[in-house]
Amino acid sequence: MAADPLFELANHGTAHLPLSVNGRAAYGIQGTATIAAAYDELMGNQGILQELTGHPARFFRPGTAYYDDVAVEMTRKLGILPVNFTETS
Numbered sequence: 306m307a308a309d310p311l312f313e314l315a316n317h318g319t320a321h322l323p324l325s326v327n328g329r330a331a332y333g334i335q336g337t338a339t340i341a342a343a344y345d346e347l348m349g350n351q352g353i354l355q356e357l358t359g360h361p362a363r364f365f366r367p368g369t370a371y372y373d374d375v376a377v378e379m380t381r382k383l384g385i386l387p388v389n390f391t392e393t394s
């Protein structure tokens with residue numbers, strides 16, 4: 306799939322956790338609790354994708370789609386575009 310130009314593999318986290326710096330949960334799943342843990346959640350899978358595809362993933366969406374503001378800013382500063390969706394009820 307990585308070799309097919311019709312597909313783009315993007316980063317969806319290392320352990321599929323909410324990306325938080327204070328452990329905020331989403332959908333009953335405990336988020337990362339520190340900046341270091343959020344960094345690891347983001348960059349662990351980034352390294353795996355780099356190895357598999359030969360280039361860094363350009364986009365990231367966290368597990369459960371939850372980010373806090375610090376985690377969004379960290380993602381941007383690491384050169385990855387944070388993406389998400391909105392839910393309507």
Ligand SMILES: [Zn+2]
Pocket residue numbers: 317321367368369
């Ligand atoms: Zn998911």
